[in-house]
Each structure stands twice: as structure tokens, then as C-alpha cells.
Amino acid sequence: MPPEVSGSPSDSLELGWEVSGASGAVVWQKDHREVKQAQRTAVSSQGTQHKLRGKQVTQAAQGSYSCDTKDDSTTFQVKVRETEEMFPNKEKVQKEVKAALTQNAPLSWEVAQEKPEVKWSKEGKLITASKKFKVESEGKSGGLVVSQLEKKAAGEYSCEAAGQKLTFKAAVPEAEDAFVSKETVPKEVKAALTQNAPLSWEVAQEKPQVKWSKEGKLITASKKFKVESEGKSGGLVVSQLEKKAAGEYSCEAAGQKLTFKAAVPEPKPAFITQEKVQQEVNAVLTESASLSWEVAEDTTEGKCFKDGKLLIASRKFKLETLGKPQGLVVEQLERRDAGESICEAAGQKLPFKLEPTEAEAKFEHKAVQEEPLVVAEHESITLSTSVTPEPAARSG
Structure with a gap:
């Protein structure tokens, strides 16, 4: 009875035969058909040693092998054991996982053997553990956690153990509107200088986690910015609006944004004519x-x-x-x-x-001198007048 060689799927197979002396050419056959050198099959001869090696055997490798020389031959019976199911209960595994944006997506498995060697890949590309991908394994259970799911991280993931694969699909469902009645919300708010500008919103869920930013810069509550929230409603009040505080404001909740514009209109002229x-x-x-x-x-x-x-x-x-x-x-x-x-x-x-x-000087009494004054030589004469107001500026 020919010797029997057993192997498991994906194992390597080696058949060897030593002859007594130089025997010329050696021919290997499987089920009476010649076996030739190939990608998964290697035939070697060194002196009296002759070997046939097979890589990663499958059920197709099972059968009767013979090694024939001019003077002798030997036969082997190769059996490949049935493949053990690596992923039991795979019908019950949740293969399609949906997670909202920024949430974690856990992909879980259970294997037949403890501490298996497991490889994860996404659309053919090997995944290594990182901040984004957390690989877990304990006993016969384990999984992959995709942290803070983004749209680009959605897709097909494969878990491979002992040559068998389990495929998962991570999906980002269309997000439910975080903001309700956003069509009716006044998104452009005008306020005069030094007045308050209220920006208001209403969300679908109570006590939302809301972030405010102005032109990309995060806003924190302060004397200038008052953040309000009660139930499903809330807003931001920009106190005593200045021109530099005008611009675009964004409110973000559950990965969705609502944009407002605060404007300072040109003031009407306060003075007429x-x-x-x-x-x-x-x-x-x-x-x-x-x-x-x-x-x-x-x-x-x-x-x-x-x-x-x-x-x-x-x-x-x-x-x-x-x-x-x-x-x-x-x-x-x-x-x-x-x-x-x-x-x-x-x-x-x-x-x-x-x-x-200065006030203009004026004469109080303008007396008209009708007759010329005649003064003898070497005599004195006095001329006087009074002006208002006193004292008046002298003219030269």
C-alpha cells in the first residue's frame, strides 16, 4: 500500500524519494499525468535524492503521485484535509455597519482557534494599527474599530485568517438634518453700531453640542460673545456690534453647519442740511x-x-x-x-x-465843526472825543 501524506489547505507539501544509484531521468506524475515545474510546484534532484514540493496546497492537490525512473518507481497517496471553518457563526456576524460621521464603526469577528493570525485590509490595501484604525483581539474574538468615521473611510473591509476571508461594509448613512426650519431662520442679521446682533437656531435634538466660529476661528463665550442654549433652541449674541465684528459666523452641530452673516449697515445721516x-x-x-x-x-x-x-x-x-x-x-x-x-x-x-x-469802536457824539478853529501861533489847543466800548483799540 503506497505511503499516505496528509496536509491542510494552504500548507506546503513535500514528497521525497531516494534511489539506490544513478537512475537517469526522473518523471513525477499525478493521477498518471506528468507534473511539471510551475509557480506552486517545484521539482528538484540532487544525486540520489528526488523531491516534489507544492506550495499552499488546495483540495485539487489531493490524489495519487508517482515518481518513475528507468529502473524503478514509487507511489504516494496525498490527502488534503477538509478546510476548517475559521469564522463560525459568520451568518450571524453584522457584516454591514452604519455609523454617523465622526462616530466609531466597530467590525467584529469570532474564530475557531484562539489567538489567530488575522490581517485586515480595505479594498485590497493592508491596514496597520494606528490612531484611525484600532485592531482588537482577545481569545477567539476580535475586531477592527474605525475611529471617527469619515466618508472617505466608508467602504469594504476584509478580515483574513488561515486563508479565509470575512468581508464587512462600513457605511455612512445620509445624515438627518441637525437644524430644523433652517429655511426660515434669518441668516443675515443687520444691527447698527453699538447694538446687539442675535444669531438664532433650532435643532432636531435637545441639548446639542454646538460650536460657533467666525471665519474659521472658534468662538468661546465672553463679554463680547454670549452663547445661549435651551432645549432645542439657542443662538449667539454679538454684543455692541462693531465693524470689525461684522462678517460670516458658522454654527456647527452633528457635523452640519448653519451659516450667518452679521452686517453693519451704513448709518443714515444724523444731521440734515x-x-x-x-x-x-x-x-x-x-x-x-x-x-x-x-x-x-x-x-x-x-x-x-x-x-x-x-x-x-x-x-x-x-x-x-x-x-x-x-x-x-x-x-x-x-x-x-x-x-x-x-x-x-x-x-x-x-x-x-x-x-x-474785538468789538468795533464807535464815537458816542459826532459833533460837526462848522467853523474852522483859529489858533494863534504858540497858543495851546485841546481836541477831545469819547468812543464805545471802552477801552477801544487805537488807530494809528
Whole structure:
């Protein structure tokens, strides 16, 4: 009875025969057909030693082999054991795993033998353990965890053990809208300078984890930015809007974004007929000087400043800052009142320049001398007059 050689699938097979002396050519056959050198089959002869090697045998390698020389021959019976199922209960394994974006996707298996040598690949490319891919194995169980799933990480994954494969599919389902009624949310918010700009949202799930950013930069709650959230509603309030705070704001929840635009519209002119206002005022010392303007809205209250200091109503300053026509009267004008005064309304400014002048001298009594005065030589004569105000500037 020919000797029997047994092997398992994917094992290597070696058949060897030693002859007594030089025997000439050797022919190997399987089931009466010659076996030739091939990718998985190697035939070698060295002196009296003759060998046939097979790599990664399959069930097709099973059969009767013979080694024939001119004077002798020998026969082997090769048996390949039935393949052991490496993945029991594979029908019950969840082969299609769905996970939302940024969540983890676990792919799990169970094998017949403990501590198997397992290889993972994605669409033919070998996977190595990393921050993105966590390979787990304990006893007969194990798996692969795809961390923080992205769309590009979705696809087909293969787990291979003892030449057998188990295939999984990781999928990213279409995300449910995180923001509800987003078509009706005012996405462009306009607010005047120094006013608050509220940006509001409503989400599908309560207590969402929301992040705000402005032009790509993360926003944290502060005196300038107030983050609000209650149930399914919330928002961001930009306090006392400035021009530099205007721009694009993004609200992110569950990987989805809602974009807002905060704008500062050009303010309406606070002063009307500004071109006709007398902004350079000349007034006589000790007299009153009037600065007048008119505002567009009768609810706008004006303020006046001199050298950066707010002027308040007093005996010196009379202020009329309610209604549309408004003004400032400076009583008993002095030289120190000269210079620029600023009127401010609704954040806009109107400058005035005040220039005190000396009073013009006038004669009190203009007596007409009808007859010429005749004075003898070497006699004295006195001429006198009076002017107002006193003292008057002398003319040369």
C-alpha cells in the first residue's frame, strides 16, 4: 500500500524519494499525468535524492503521485484535509455597519482557534494599527474599530485568517438634518453700531453640542460673545456690534453647519442740511455766540464737547438738544472759548469753530465843526472825543 501524506489547505507539501544509484531521468506524475515545474510546484534532484514540493496546497492537490525512473518507481497517496471553518457563526456576524460621521464603526469577528493570525485590509490595501484604525483581539474574538468615521473611510473591509476571508461594509448613512426650519431662520442679521446682533437656531435634538466660529476661528463665550442654549433652541449674541465684528459666523452641530452673516449697515445721516450749517462762527467778546444744527429724527438727542469734555447746561452754556432744531449758546464770550467744539448725534459728529473778535469802536457824539478853529501861533489847543466800548483799540 503506497505511503499516505496528509496536509491542510494552504500548507506546503513535500514528497521525497531516494534511489539506490544513478537512475537517469526522473518523471513525477499525478493521477498518471506528468507534473511539471510551475509557480506552486517545484521539482528538484540532487544525486540520489528526488523531491516534489507544492506550495499552499488546495483540495485539487489531493490524489495519487508517482515518481518513475528507468529502473524503478514509487507511489504516494496525498490527502488534503477538509478546510476548517475559521469564522463560525459568520451568518450571524453584522457584516454591514452604519455609523454617523465622526462616530466609531466597530467590525467584529469570532474564530475557531484562539489567538489567530488575522490581517485586515480595505479594498485590497493592508491596514496597520494606528490612531484611525484600532485592531482588537482577545481569545477567539476580535475586531477592527474605525475611529471617527469619515466618508472617505466608508467602504469594504476584509478580515483574513488561515486563508479565509470575512468581508464587512462600513457605511455612512445620509445624515438627518441637525437644524430644523433652517429655511426660515434669518441668516443675515443687520444691527447698527453699538447694538446687539442675535444669531438664532433650532435643532432636531435637545441639548446639542454646538460650536460657533467666525471665519474659521472658534468662538468661546465672553463679554463680547454670549452663547445661549435651551432645549432645542439657542443662538449667539454679538454684543455692541462693531465693524470689525461684522462678517460670516458658522454654527456647527452633528457635523452640519448653519451659516450667518452679521452686517453693519451704513448709518443714515444724523444731521440734515449739513452743508448749509454755519460751522465757522465769529462772535464779539463779552457777547453771546450761537451754534445751530438740525437732526433728522426728533428723538435724537445731541451732545456737545469742547476739548473732549462734555458740556452741560449752565449759566455759561445754554443747550437745546431735543427736537430737530438744536443748538448751543455760549454766553459772555471769552478768549478761552475759542477753538473747536463738537456736536454729536447718533454716533455722528459735526464740528464747529468759534472765533472771538474785538468789538468795533464807535464815537458816542459826532459833533460837526462848522467853523474852522483859529489858533494863534504858540497858543495851546485841546481836541477831545469819547468812543464805545471802552477801552477801544487805537488807530494809528
